[in-house]
Amino acid sequence: MKLTIIGTGYVGLVTGACFAEVGHHVICVDNDAAKVELLKGGGIPIYEPGLEELVKKNVSTGRLSFTSSTAGGVEQSDVIFIAVPTPPLADGAVDLSFIEKVAREIAGAMTGYKVIVDKSTVPVRTGAKVAETIKRYCKARVDFDVVSNPEFLREGFAVEDLMKPDRVVVGVRSQRPVQAMKEVYAPFNAPVIVTDINSAELIKHASNSFLALKISYINAISVVCDATGANVHEVAAGMGMDARIGRRFLDASLGFGGSCFPKDLSAFIKIAEQLGYDFGLLKEVQRINTDQMDRFVKKITDTLWVLKDKKIGVLGLAFKQNTDDVRMSPAIELCARLQKEGAALRVHDPKAMDKARALLKDVTFVEDMNEVAEGCDALVIATEWEEFKKLDLERVRKALSHPILFDGRNLFDPAEMEHLGFIYKSIGR
Numbered sequence: 001m002k003l004t005i006i007g008t009g010y011v012g013l014v015t016g017a018c019f020a021e022v023g024h025h026v027i028c029v030d031n032d033a034a035k036v037e038l039l040k041g042g043g044i045p046i047y048e049p050g051l052e053e054l055v056k057k058n059v060s061t062g063r064l065s066f067t068s069s070t071a072g073g074v075e076q077s078d079v080i081f082i083a084v085p086t087p088p089l090a091d092g093a094v095d096l097s098f099i100e101k102v103a104r105e106i107a108g109a110m111t112g113y114k115v116i117v118d119k120s121t122v123p124v125r126t127g128a129k130v131a132e133t134i135k136r137y138c139k140a141r142v143d144f145d146v147v148s149n150p151e152f153l154r155e156g157f158a159v160e161d162l163m164k165p166d167r168v169v170v171g172v173r174s175q176r177p178v179q180a181m182k183e184v185y186a187p188f189n190a191p192v193i194v195t196d197i198n199s200a201e202l203i204k205h206a207s208n209s210f211l212a213l214k215i216s217y218i219n220a221i222s223v224v225c226d227a228t229g230a231n232v233h234e235v236a237a238g239m240g241m242d243a244r245i246g247r248r249f250l251d252a253s254l255g256f257g258g259s260c261f262p263k264d265l266s267a268f269i270k271i272a273e274q275l276g277y278d279f280g281l282l283k284e285v286q287r288i289n290t291d292q293m294d295r296f297v298k299k300i301t302d303t304l305w306v307l308k309d310k311k312i313g314v315l316g317l318a319f320k321q322n323t324d325d326v327r328m329s330p331a332i333e334l335c336a337r338l339q340k341e342g343a344a345l346r347v348h349d350p351k352a353m354d355k356a357r358a359l360l361k362d363v364t365f366v367e368d369m370n371e372v373a374e375g376c377d378a379l380v381i382a383t384e385w386e387e388f389k390k391l392d393l394e395r396v397r398k399a400l401s402h403p404i405l406f407d408g409r410n411l412f413d414p415a416e417m418e419h420l421g422f423i424y425k426s427i428g429r
């Protein structure tokens with residue numbers, strides 16, 4: 001099929017590359033001309049495992065191309081995906097101005113029937129607004145359908161999630177675009193569920209909020225574990241074996257972050273409020289998440305007492321593993337909190353150091369993870385990178401002025417760490 005994707009962020013670029021990989025012809029549109037040039041030249045603006053290879057391969061076969069012309073993209077495809085940012089506003093609501101602008105641009109370029117698919121995360125009832133806008137601005141007065149097709153990929157695993165989706169959600173207001181949507185997704189062999197547009201939009205916010213709730217739930221359990229000497233890892237394993245609960249997203253941590261969960265929670269609370277419902281449950285999810293960071297910082301200050309003039313090593317700056325994304329990263333927030341207390345920081349991340357430089361001032365960036373602890377009073381793990389598990393612990397212990405390790409991601413076994421001579425403090429264990 002011929003497909004156009006507007007917006008080459010995480011969702012748009014990965015979707016475009018994966019659609020091309022399964023055989024579709026894909027045009028990716030972005031209004032950032034510099035980004036389009038970078039992509040045309042084989043450059044990738046984000047780190048995402050497997051993405052670079054996929055983009056290069058499909059550009060070379062001619063199935064994937066980039067342009068800054070929305071009109072060109074609309075003209076050449078029958079199905080147009082919108083994957084532009086929907087950033088938060090100061091009051092927690094969603095800024096839909098990019099969506100509205102793209103809807104107008106698509107409308108202006110339409111000369112025949114098109115299926116316009118919203119992939120961006122949007123508040124319920126946005127599809128109806130997009131349809132209204134297109135109708136208003138389409139001078140050619142042609143038929144069209146608006147579809148909601150939310151995306152469920154995780155950064156760091158985006159290609160994998162897109163190629164093997166658990167489900168594909170297609171929200172429609174008539175049956176006409178259903179066949180085209182099924183054809184788009186046929187090569188992925190995933191169950192397709194067809195709903196009305198409002199339900200599809202709600203599935204996305206309800207899913208992300210539920211996953212955030214799951215993390216806050218286990219983080220709350222971790223507080224009880226800390227107070228009783230129980231082990232949150234074992235509690236999660238025991239809970240997770242119940243198929244109704246499931247083990248995934250029950251990893252206690254210093255809190256969740258990123259460009260999705262915090263934003264989507266605020267947005268969903270705001271949407272509910274506008275509909276007359278006080279979503280107190282989700283406010284509590286937010287509160288537990290904020291408190292979790294406070295508790296972790298307190299663990300550090302309780303042990304090190306005064307942080308002024310102390311040197312602390314921090315491993316991990318990205319908001320999670322396998323990405324260079326530092327937006328709303330708990331690791332960056334932790335660094336800021338430690339700096340505020342007067343600590344000097346030596347930091348490392350396998351992929352996110354360049355992006356972190358814009359956010360972190362007056363820290364020492366260290367290229368080798370095994371050198372971070374050099375001369376430090378303590379080491380902190382802030383992101384769940386797999387490679388941190390391969391840290392040279394003997395070297396780290398010797399490098400620290402005192403062998404104290406705070407693990408905000410529970411990467412090591414407490415008994416083993418104690419055996420190695422560390423004062424080891426993790427979450428709920």
Ligand code: UGA
Nearest residue numbers: 151152153154155249250251253255256257258260319320
């Ligand atoms: C999330 C959802 O998982 C995706 O399904 C969704 O498509 C995406 O948002 C989106 O809306 O675009 P993402 O934010 O990329 O994906 O990453 P996650 O793997 O969900 O992690 C989010 C945060 O939760 C990270 O800070 C991570 O460290 C933390 N987390 C995750 C935990 O603290 N514990 C866990 O058990 C799992």
